[in-house]
Amino acid sequence: MSVEKSLEGKVAVITGGGRGLGKAVAAALIERGAKVVIGNTTESQGLATVEEFNTAAGAKVAAFKRTDITTYKDNIELFQFAEKEFGGVDIAYLNAGIAGNATDIIFMPPDDENDSRAVEVNTIGTMKGTKIAMLHLAKRGGGVIVTCSSTLGSNAVPSMSAYVTSKHGLNGWVRSFALLPQICNVRVNAVCPHFVETDMLVPNPDQLARGGPILNLVDKIPKTTVENVVNAVLLLIEDETRNAQTLLALPGDVIREQEATAPLPETFTPEFAQVMGSYAEDYVAFHKKELEDYLKVYEEKYGNKD
Ligand SMILES: NC(=O)c1ccc[n+]([C@@H]2O[C@H](COP(=O)([O-])OP(=O)(O)OC[C@H]3O[C@@H](n4cnc5c(N)ncnc54)[C@H](O)[C@@H]3O)[C@@H](O)[C@H]2O)c1
Known part of the structure; x- marks a missing residue:
């Protein structure tokens, strides 16, 4: 099925776009005519994804730069690289995030690095990305930033305490930008997916060795689809009335705004x-x-x- 080329001429930066939800959103944006720049910690994954996109298109529609979103240096270099490759940036999908060993820390031995990791990447890394994206989009005359939160940005599962904290923080960040369009014509939103079958849900060897009821729970929790999350991101990009929103992508192909938490x-x-x-x-x-x-x-x- 051919898709309307509604994003022809647009350039998108996608963090964590080497696989999972970021890769799926990248494919949808390319299908709509956009060029994408992927920033990922894992170089082999990012390079393979970009090669796959360029080969399928028979043209240069994607580029990769190794990026760790926790540093301003890497965020700045990623956006400067996108500008150099494709002339400017109109869309940022700040999707990179982690779960794994940093998800549930309360009963683990104190560990300065691991215990701050979820907030460091999911919250602060995305905040840094938003700041740098805003400058590049403002320079271009405006654009849209979509961050990737979760239904756990407003609800909690006890076994995911640090992850829940990181996504609650991210929702607060996004809700603070109601006035940004009036300043620089940049909108900031968050997509909040329910659980989705991606590699993020596959437990690593340390998690398997530790065990615990979360391993069974993840299997039983209803899932939304990657396609539903992609549709929610596209809605946040294309509907210019949406700003400072936390948009839920739920099982049963449901997409709806999160009600105010208080x-x-x-x-x-x-x-x-x-x-x-x-x-x-x-x-x-x-x-x-x-x-x-x-x-x-x-x-x-x-x-x-x-
Ligand atoms: N899968 C789910 O159930 C689910 C549900 C709700 C929200 N989310 C969110 O969706 C986003 C994407 O997750 P996914 O399910 O595709 O997982 P994934 O693990 O498949 O993809 C995450 C990507 O982010 C990259 N990444 C991790 N840390 C990074 C860093 N510091 N700098 C740059 N890149 C980094 C990884 O290399 C990977 O490519 C995450 O923010 C996640 O929290 C996922």
Whole structure:
């Protein structure tokens, strides 16, 4: 079936696009005419995926750069690389994430590195990616960022405490950007998939050796499909009314907005709403100028010189 080329001329950066959900979204964007740049920690996986896409298209539609999203250095180099390869960036799907040994830490021996890993990658790595993506999209005149959260960004499974924490943090990050389109025409959203059959759900040898009820639970939890997650991401990219949204992709091909997790507190009186209204105006004016100034500094420091 041929797909309408609605994204012809667009360029997308996809983190963790070497396999799983990131790879599936990359394929859907290419099908719609976009060029994609994949940033992945695993070089062999990223290179093989890009080769697969380019061979199938008979043209250069994809490129790869080894990227660890936990560093600004790698995030900046990834976006600069995309600009060099394809002329600029319009879409960022910040999908890279981990589960595995960093998922459930409360009963494990204290370990500074492992215990902060889920938040380091899933939350802070995605925050860093958002900041750098925003600059590149703003420079292009606007665009859209989709981060990858989870239904565990609003709900909890006891055996996944650190992962749940990381995705709750990510939802808060995304919900903070209601005013961003007014500043730089960039929208930020999160897709929140339910469990999906990808390699992420395959336990590694350490998890198998440890055992525990989570191993059985994962098998029994209803799953959504990769296709449903891809459709939710496409909706967040293509529907320009969607901003600061956490969009659920659920079993049964259901895609719907996450309801607000808490009602507004009673301190949110009509008088306070008025205060917030004028604060919003000041916020937009202040940060428009701040961003304009910072973009010049960023370009001077990191811009492609050749
Ligand atoms: N599979 C699920 O059940 C499920 C459910 C909800 C949300 N998610 C989220 O979907 C996203 C994609 O997961 P998936 O299921 O495709 O898993 P996956 O393990 O198949 O893919 C994750 C990708 O991210 C890459 N990656 C990991 N750490 C990285 C880093 N520091 N820098 C750059 N790349 C890195 C990996 O190399 C891999 O290519 C993740 O954010 C995950 O939390 C998955």
